[in-house]
Amino acid sequence: MKTLLAVDYFCDAARRYPQHIAARHGSESVTYRELDEQSSRIAMALTERCGREAPVIGVLMERGIDLLAARLAVFKIRGTYMPLDRQYPAERLDYMLEKSKCCLLLTARNWFEQAAYLQTTRPELVLLDIEKAQESSAAFAGPRGKGSDLAYVIFTSGTTGHPKGVMIEQRSLINHLLAKVHDLEISKTDQVAQTASHCFDISLWQFMAALQVGACTQIIIESYVIHDITKARLASSRQR
DSSP: OOOOOHHHHHHHHHHHOTTSEEEEETTEEEEHHHHHHHHHHHHHHHHHHOOSSSOEEEEEOOSSHHHHHHHHHHHHTTOEEEEEOTTSOHHHHHHHHHHHTOOEEEEOGGGHHHHHHHHTTOTTOEEEEHHHHTTOOSOOOOOOOOTTSEEEEEEOOOTTSSOOEEEEEHHHHHHHHHHHHHHTTOOTTOEEEEOSOTTSTHHHHHHHTGGGTTOEEEEOOHHHHHHOHHHHHHHHHHTO
């Protein structure tokens, strides 16, 4: 029997609860239907620009709804998600792109200059603006993923030498997400606070666990996470 993956659970939740709020970030919110459609448009744009099977897609963006849609889009095309932090030195980012054999870098318009700089030493790297990606109007009908597909690569800090890419398969990801749903008793009426850096492994379950059951991912604004836990709690409680 085929293993259902994280993106399969999300798509099922989008069919069952299309009007439920899937994610909030500050004053922004998106329903399951909207997030499904948004991620499918991005997936179509990725497919058109990176025809390689099971590509590694670098994502150079800040935490937010667009980042969540980008991650879902990568999973929809059976790609491997690799988050990048714009605060990293250019040498580290270039090293990560080289070692992962990344074929496409998905980024935001206000970060495009940094992405273009990385492309100067890697001319084969395709750049894609997240806003441009969402303009695709073609219907997306991507391949069904497998449990053995590589879900994501996250690089270590490199404090003991060069950063090392930790590779996690889709079956490991869904096992972890479902364990979180079970242990935290997450239901469709709940919210899950997303506070961790998108370049840390913990961010995967914070972003994705709620989406497995029709619940809401509450992406806490960066300044609240770092500076004011009281404001973070208040922001979350106001959305209930």
